[in-house]
Amino acid sequence: MWLYIVRRIAQSILVIIGVTLVLFALFYILPGDPVRVLTGNRHLSATALANARHNFHLDQPLYLQYFYYLKDLAQGNLGESFRYHRPVVDILREYYPNSMRLGLVAVVLEAVIGIFAGILAAVKKSSFADNLFIVATSLMISIPVFWLGMLLQIFFGVKLHWLPVSGLGDGGWRYYVLPALTLAAVYAAFIAQTTRAGLVKVLNENYIRTARAAGLSEFKVVGKYALKNAMAPVVTLLGLDLGALMGGAVAVEVIFNWPGIGNQLFLAIQARDRPLVMGAVLTLVLIFIIVNLLVDISYLFFDPRLRSSGYEL
Amino acid sequence: MKLRRLFVVAVLMILMTIAVSSCANSKNNKSNKVSKNGGHFSYFLQEPLAIDPINVQESAGFEVARELFDGLVDYNPRNMALVAAVAKSWSSNPEATVFTFHLKHGTKFHNGREVTAGDFKYAWERVAAKDSGSDVAYHLAPIKGFEEMQTGKAKHLSGLKVKGKYTLIVTLNYPFADFPYILGHPVFSPVPKEDVEKNPKAFAKFPIGNGPFMMAAPWKHRRYIKVKRFNKYYGTKPLLDSVEFRIFADKDIGFMEFKSGSLDYAPIPLGQVKATDEEYGNNAVIGQPLLSLDFLGYNSRSRPLNNKNLRRAISYGIDRKAISDAIFEDVRLPASGIIPPPIGGAIPPAKSFETRFTKAKELLKKAGYPGGKGLKKLKLTYISGSDYGPLAEAIQGNLSKLNIQVDIQPMEAGAFFKALHTGDTSLFIVNWAADYPTMDSFIYPLFYSKSEDNVVGYRNKAVDRLIIKARKTLDAKTRHKLYKQAESDILADTPIAPLFYDGTAALHGRDVRGFIRTSLDYTPLEQVWLKKK
Numbered sequence: 001m002w003l004y005i006v007r008r009i010a011q012s013i014l015v016i017i018g019v020t021l022v023l024f025a026l027f028y029i030l031p032g033d034p035v036r037v038l039t040g041n042r043h044l045s046a047t048a049l050a051n052a053r054h055n056f057h058l059d060q061p062l063y064l065q066y067f068y069y070l071k072d073l074a075q076g077n078l079g080e081s082f083r084y085h086r087p088v089v090d091i092l093r094e095y096y097p098n099s100m101r102l103g104l105v106a107v108v109l110e111a112v113i114g115i116f117a118g119i120l121a122a123v124k125k126s127s128f129a130d131n132l133f134i135v136a137t138s139l140m141i142s143i144p145v146f147w148l149g150m151l152l153q154i155f156f157g158v159k160l161h162w163l164p165v166s167g168l169g170d171g172g173w174r175y176y177v178l179p180a181l182t183l184a185a186v187y188a189a190f191i192a193q194t195t196r197a198g199l200v201k202v203l204n205e206n207y208i209r210t211a212r213a214a215g216l217s218e219f220k221v222v223g224k225y226a227l228k229n230a231m232a233p234v235v236t237l238l239g240l241d242l243g244a245l246m247g248g249a250v251a252v253e254v255i256f257n258w259p260g261i262g263n264q265l266f267l268a269i270q271a272r273d274r275p276l277v278m279g280a281v282l283t284l285v286l287i288f289i290i291v292n293l294l295v296d297i298s299y300l301f302f303d304p305r306l307r308s309s310g311y312e313l
Numbered sequence: 314m315k316l317r318r319l320f321v322v323a324v325l326m327i328l329m330t331i332a333v334s335s336c337a338n339s340k341n342n343k344s345n346k347v348s349k350n351g352g353h354f355s356y357f358l359q360e361p362l363a364i365d366p367i368n369v370q371e372s373a374g375f376e377v378a379r380e381l382f383d384g385l386v387d388y389n390p391r392n393m394a395l396v397a398a399v400a401k402s403w404s405s406n407p408e409a410t411v412f413t414f415h416l417k418h419g420t421k422f423h424n425g426r427e428v429t430a431g432d433f434k435y436a437w438e439r440v441a442a443k444d445s446g447s448d449v450a451y452h453l454a455p456i457k458g459f460e461e462m463q464t465g466k467a468k469h470l471s472g473l474k475v476k477g478k479y480t481l482i483v484t485l486n487y488p489f490a491d492f493p494y495i496l497g498h499p500v501f502s503p504v505p506k507e508d509v510e511k512n513p514k515a516f517a518k519f520p521i522g523n524g525p526f527m528m529a530a531p532w533k534h535r536r537y538i539k540v541k542r543f544n545k546y547y548g549t550k551p552l553l554d555s556v557e558f559r560i561f562a563d564k565d566i567g568f569m570e571f572k573s574g575s576l577d578y579a580p581i582p583l584g585q586v587k588a589t590d591e592e593y594g595n596n597a598v599i600g601q602p603l604l605s606l607d608f609l610g611y612n613s614r615s616r617p618l619n620n621k622n623l624r625r626a627i628s629y630g631i632d633r634k635a636i637s638d639a640i641f642e643d644v645r646l647p648a649s650g651i652i653p654p655p656i657g658g659a660i661p662p663a664k665s666f667e668t669r670f671t672k673a674k675e676l677l678k679k680a681g682y683p684g685g686k687g688l689k690k691l692k693l694t695y696i697s698g699s700d701y702g703p704l705a706e707a708i709q710g711n712l713s714k715l716n717i718q719v720d721i722q723p724m725e726a727g728a729f730f731k732a733l734h735t736g737d738t739s740l741f742i743v744n745w746a747a748d749y750p751t752m753d754s755f756i757y758p759l760f761y762s763k764s765e766d767n768v769v770g771y772r773n774k775a776v777d778r779l780i781i782k783a784r785k786t787l788d789a790k791t792r793h794k795l796y797k798q799a800e801s802d803i804l805a806d807t808p809i810a811p812l813f814y815d816g817t818a819a820l821h822g823r824d825v826r827g828f829i830r831t832s833l834d835y836t837p838l839e840q841v842w843l844k845k846k
Contacts, residue, residue, distance in 0.1 A: 030725070030727065034727065047460060047463045047464055048450060048451055048463060051443055051444075051463060052448070055444070055446055083362065084362060084363075085363070085368060085446050086514075086517070090514075091534075094534050094535075095534075095535070153569060154569070157569070157573045158569060158572050158573045161573060161574065164573075164575070165566070165569050165570050165573045165575070166561070166566045166569070166570060167536065167559065167560075167561075167570075168536055169536075169537075254562060254563075255566070256566075257535075257560075257561050257562050257563075257566045259533075259534065259535035259536050259560075263535070263562060264535070267562075270698070270726075272726075272727060
């Protein structure tokens with residue numbers, strides 16, 4: 001397993017270098033001058049423009065700019081934001097934790113709601129509750145996130161005054177409720193459907209029938225033997241969601257004015273802030289790689305057969 | 314027996330609760346009495362790029378910085394006239410090239426130290442330095458020695474002389490009678506060297522200024538900026554105890570927050586202005602013109618727009634009133650001139666659009682394109698993602714009635730500005746917002762032949778002479794006359810078609826008093842107070 005992890009890390013470095021190369025090339029191809037975007041329609045003097053370009057190394061050939069970027073990157077320096085004149089690392093340090101906390105709360109919510117609803121539907125298969133479940137989850141998946149978010153804001157924030165409409169305020173738990181619910185709603189429906197499908201399949205297996213025949217309680221049959229075997233696809237899905245949500249869910253962060261990285265990335269792209277976009281995307285890639293690695297390792301826990309068969313992940 | 318005891322205990326508990334809560338109430342009442350005119354104000358803000366004067370640029374940064382810092386001068390919020398701030402008086406030589414400022418004694422930074430002329434010199438040179446990283450150093454361009462500092466040849470502004478603790482003498486590169494006005498911009502605020510150099514990063518998040526409010530906590534990016542009253546402020550102290558600038562990504566969310574009751578001020582998003590006006594009436598400040606002009610630029614350097622009559626026909630063919638009503642909910646004021654009304658621009662009596670349309674047809678004929686015949690399709694550009702999309706379509710619709718065909722091409726910001734400055738345009742919609750409340754800040758940058766902001770490439774020697782003469786004229790009345798004359802000459806040449814003066818659309822809470830929206834689109838918070846609830 002260790003060999004596998006080392007190999008994955010080596011691959012990740014290649015992926016990161018590839019990402020930097022593609023992003024650098026993309027920014028270079030974009031029409032217009034980043035310094036002009038910064039200064040707007042104010043036409044600066046030649047000296048001022050030259051100074052601005054010099055400060056951002058934009059006066060050097062592209063390959064040199066890229067070389068300097070990689071050199072800094074190797075030292076953990078992501079450069080300075082064109083727009084905010086602050087180190088990218090500082091900006092990421094400010095916004096990533098907010099996105100991560102929101103993502104984590106949302107994933108926990110979706111896991112709890114989704115798995116619980118999925119179990120209920122699978123156990124009560126073909127009942128009225130199960131049909132209702134199928135309709136409800138399909139509906140949740142089809143609802144646009146921004147619409148659901150705004151609905152919650154108007155109802156719980158503007159009309160009832162129960163919860164804050166937006167932002168992170170002083171960081172209290174009340175600020176997390178609406179955005180986390182909005183984020184969790186759609187994903188919970190996916191989780192619920194996946195859990196249900198997996199569980200229905202497993203519940204028809206011979207060993208479940210044997211367990212029931214041996215007189216084990218239904219709770220033990222489902223909770224201990226069936227659920228664990230139905231979990232692999234659910235965990236994969238949760239892992240992917242975690243990666244995606246930690247990187248900031250742009251739509252929800254924008255609607256809820258969440259000071260997260262998704263919101264910031266959106267603005268940075270508009271402002272052609274290359275160092276900030278690259279820093280944010282690279283961190284996002286890194287999070288994805290780490291989460292995927294953890295998900296792969298978690299398979300060993302859920303499926304002991306893989307351990308004994310020398311599973312190569 | 315047990316039940317009776319329980320009853321007694323319950324009654325006692327209720328009585329105690331009432332007693333405690335009444336005590337708490339009387340305490341609250343007491344504190345309300347003390348802060349009769351004060352209170353805590355919650356203010357809508359978009360994330361500023363900076364609140365440290367070195368990089369203050371857009372209106373969000375301007376709004377915070379002007380509460381934290383005071384420059385030599387300020388503007389009267391009602392009419393934008395120049396008023397003294399840290400300077401008690403100033404004078405100029407007859408050529409308008411040397412200005413002497415005398416500072417008030419005893420004005421203090423938030424760290425308690427007195428503000429001196431040397432602090433201004435330090436602050437301005439900090440901005441002008443080659444490696445300052447300031448995007449707004451251009452404000453200092455009139456000062457002698459600026460170019461040398463920008464190129465790194467000099468470490469000091471040769472045009473700045475400090476005489477004693479309270480006198481600052483500024484020598485300019487050229488005559489500029491309006492120079493004191495530009496000093497109202499926060500980029501010219503003094504900063505305490507000891508705090509800046511101790512930790513520049515910390516200073517950017519927690520600037521130490523000399524304004525009516527001081528930072529209460531470090532700026533939490535995209536969340537809030539909290540300030541409190543500076544009790545040693547030299548001027549009239551603010552009435553509010555504290556202000557929280559709550560940061561929003563856009564106006565729609567802020568507006569929803571206002572409706573939920575958590576904001577005391579929010580701008581009204583386009584599309585909700587008329588409904589809000591009906592609902593909130595007295596608490597809305599709508600349609601006051603700002604120092605901001607939307608205009609249609611012509612590339613008059615090449616065919617067919619080098620034809621003056623064609624340019625005039627296009628301008629006459631646009632129904633500004635109808636467009637403002639349909640798209641901008643009457644927030645924007647149809648513009649017939651360049652200089653906005655708050656600083657002396659005239660609003661001529663409105664002619665009916667029918668009359669203007671007939672005139673447009675005549676002008677088109679005069680231009681050699683009767684009924685639009687022989688005129689090729691014109692390209693109309695604007696920055697994609699801006700709110701000019703519907704405006705471009707409305708102009709296209711208006712001009713099609715004159716048989717002038719227009720092709721709309723939104724452009725990405727970088728490409729648009731590049732095209733603007735290389736002259737690779739035909740028709741374009743752009744906005745010009747003044748940095749300072751002067752006629753010069755519209756006429757000189759946009760129309761002086763050597764100005765780098767003259768995006769329409771306008772050249773008129775007579776107008777150039779008028780502008781230079783105005784810049785040399787110290788008498789305000791005569792100076793304004795000269796700028797107005799220049800404006801009228803420019804309009805006769807029609808290098809642009811003025812479209813709209815942007816207007817206010819602001820909403821404040823029912824308990825807010827003393828709320829003003831200035832024509833530079835900020836609220837002087839030092840004058841605001843909250844009515845006791």
